[in-house]
Amino acid sequence: xxxxxxxxxxxxVPKRKTSGKGVWKRIVQNWELYIFIAxxxxxxxxxxxxxxxxxxxxxxxxxxxxxxxxSPWVGFDHFxxxxxxxxxxxxxxxxxxxxxxxxxxxxxIPIILALAFNEVRNGFFKKLAQTVTYAPHxxxxxxxxxxxxxxxxxxxxxxxxxxxxxxxxxxDFLTDPRWFKTMYVLSGVWQSAGWGTIIYxxxxxxxxxxxxxxxxxxxxxxxxxxxxxxxxxxxxxxTILLILNMGSLLGVGFEKILLLQNPLNxxxxxxxxxxxxxxGLVDAQxxxxxxxxxxxxVINCVLLIVVNQIVRRTSENSLW
Amino acid sequence: MLSGVKETKRDKAFLVCNYIYxxxxxxxxxxxxxxxxxxxxxxxxxxxxxxxxxWPKGITFEGYKxxxxxxxxxxxxxxxxxxTAVGTAINLVVTLPAAYALSRRDFVGRNFFMGMFMVxxxxxxGLVPTYLLVKQLGMINTMWAIVIPSAASIWxxxxxRTFFQSSIPKELQEAAQIDGCTNMxxxxxxxxxxxxxxxxVMALFYGVGNWNSYFSALIYLNxxxxxxxxxxxxxxxxxxxxxxxxxxxxxxxxxxxxxSKAEIAxxxxxxxxxxxTVPVIVIYPFLQRYFVQxxxxxxxKG
Numbered sequence: 001x002x003x004x005x006x007x008x009x010x011x012x013v014p015k016r017k018t019s020g021k022g023v024w025k026r027i028v029q030n031w032e033l034y035i036f037i038a039x040x041x042x043x044x045x046x047x048x049x050x051x052x053x054x055x056x057x058x059x060x061x062x063x064x065x066x067x068x069x070x071s072p073w074v075g076f077d078h079f080x081x082x083x084x085x086x087x088x089x090x091x092x093x094x095x096x097x098x099x100x101x102x103x104x105x106x107x108x109i110p111i112i113l114a115l116a117f118n119e120v121r122n123g124f125f126k127k128l129a130q131t132v133t134y135a136p137h138x139x140x141x142x143x144x145x146x147x148x149x150x151x152x153x154x155x156x157x158x159x160x161x162x163x164x165x166x167x168x169x170x171x172d173f174l175t176d177p178r179w180f181k182t183m184y185v186l187s188g189v190w191q192s193a194g195w196g197t198i199i200y201x202x203x204x205x206x207x208x209x210x211x212x213x214x215x216x217x218x219x220x221x222x223x224x225x226x227x228x229x230x231x232x233x234x235x236x237x238x239t240i241l242l243i244l245n246m247g248s249l250l251g252v253g254f255e256k257i258l259l260l261q262n263p264l265n266x267x268x269x270x271x272x273x274x275x276x277x278x279x280g281l282v283d284a285q286x287x288x289x290x291x292x293x294x295x296x297x298v299i300n301c302v303l304l305i306v307v308n309q310i311v312r313r314t315s316e317n318s319l320w
Numbered sequence: 321m322l323s324g325v326k327e328t329k330r331d332k333a334f335l336v337c338n339y340i341y342x343x344x345x346x347x348x349x350x351x352x353x354x355x356x357x358x359x360x361x362x363x364x365x366x367x368x369x370x371x372x373x374x375w376p377k378g379i380t381f382e383g384y385k386x387x388x389x390x391x392x393x394x395x396x397x398x399x400x401x402x403x404t405a406v407g408t409a410i411n412l413v414v415t416l417p418a419a420y421a422l423s424r425r426d427f428v429g430r431n432f433f434m435g436m437f438m439v440x441x442x443x444x445x446g447l448v449p450t451y452l453l454v455k456q457l458g459m460i461n462t463m464w465a466i467v468i469p470s471a472a473s474i475w476x477x478x479x480x481r482t483f484f485q486s487s488i489p490k491e492l493q494e495a496a497q498i499d500g501c502t503n504m505x506x507x508x509x510x511x512x513x514x515x516x517x518x519x520x521v522m523a524l525f526y527g528v529g530n531w532n533s534y535f536s537a538l539i540y541l542n543x544x545x546x547x548x549x550x551x552x553x554x555x556x557x558x559x560x561x562x563x564x565x566x567x568x569x570x571x572x573x574x575x576x577x578x579x580s581k582a583e584i585a586x587x588x589x590x591x592x593x594x595x596x597t598v599p600v601i602v603i604y605p606f607l608q609r610y611f612v613q614x615x616x617x618x619x620x621k622g
Contacts, residue, residue: 029426051453052443055449126342129346134611135353156367276446280447
């Protein structure tokens, strides 16, 4: 736990050559391990790969009475309808802009906070600051939405009172489309910035104290040591997290958006995933919704692979 | 870190700025938490007018009284406890043995299983096909729709596997096997007792996730008697507010009546937020170490 220099690529399994005749023996000898893995295997097979089989209804006109296999094929009709719809560009823009906004604000803050925590001497204040900033991570998304709504309520919200106390006109945060994205992103930062520092603090705890000692002898200031020792230490972790974030650019956390959405802010709060939910489960347009969902996951997957590929060319810290 | 080294003036200035920055971060996170607790026990008049801004004013427990009188909230609470207990038990039974198997180097096929699980991190069937599958399995409107489709998370399997790989000495397993100990006995009698930290971490991660989840209940449950707490909260915290905002022009007396009703509603909201979050927030400081450990095991190589 102490030596924390390298972030492992996800799921990296050290390879080992297996000789032909030993394999069967090892399978028989360890038959119980297959029972151990069976529940997880069945779970992923049924609940992750099962729905993948169901994706085919994106290319069909799903009729519940005929089932998935019995429904007639329609090719790319649903995709074409989606791309030509008037809301396509709005959805794409909202999804991308919320994600990028979130990335631009939410990605650097935990890093800066972790660097700052790292400079605070161990003691009561550091412990208190960490405990408190981690806490919102455990607040459920429903409560979070409830808090946002209460704090920003035009008649009773404390934020509105503060703004009016300063003699300014408070905007209608909850219903004004221009404020939706900021509200979404800043509340997300409030909730997760503290928790996000843990991973960076773990990396920082692995810095060799000798490096700092040497730098101090050479007359480096605190700021210079952070700049030239601590930040480079965090780069592998930052890279991995950035790649993972890029892979979910179109997978913006829609549970919160769904709760904060209302007819008045729809023009900036409707994203692909909430649209998938509405068209699929509320309006029961199963095939159409599946097609949009598929479009979304394919773009995510492609983004992840492309970004990872770029990173692999330029540094050693790629996912695979 | 290095006492005895004299700090330069610039370093001192930097440190002071740093402390101010950390304190600001702390205050920004802390303030809403304190505000909510204060608001839940203050006279809604003061909360609504903004006179109560930090410490409780005109203390009243009316909000809590109304929350405790509300049978929907109690019912939701009971459901959530049930779903969390059953769900977390299933999560552990699926995750731990699988993670242990994957941690064993002599397990033929580990790369295949790992690869198969990992794919699901990056690509899935999507909302509607998953919904149709759950429907086809006859789980709609049952507890199973809440606990089974989220039976395992690949991330937690990786975290547990890393723990088993790095924290349990290989010699122990080899010695047990030479003594003729079966894998089942090895796992139950030797590995699990040595793995209490990871069991705690997993129980906590899954437990909090189950406690806080609302979306699967929203799509799979239609009988309100089965709603978990989060869905009841959604009605109280989100839907009512939206409805209140939707009202158009109203005359003065209705507005006044609505205002006092709105004040009570706001009080109940803060109280219900506290009641719903207390179990998690109360246990959290004691278990923070484990949570942090869980994140670190998952992120770094020992």
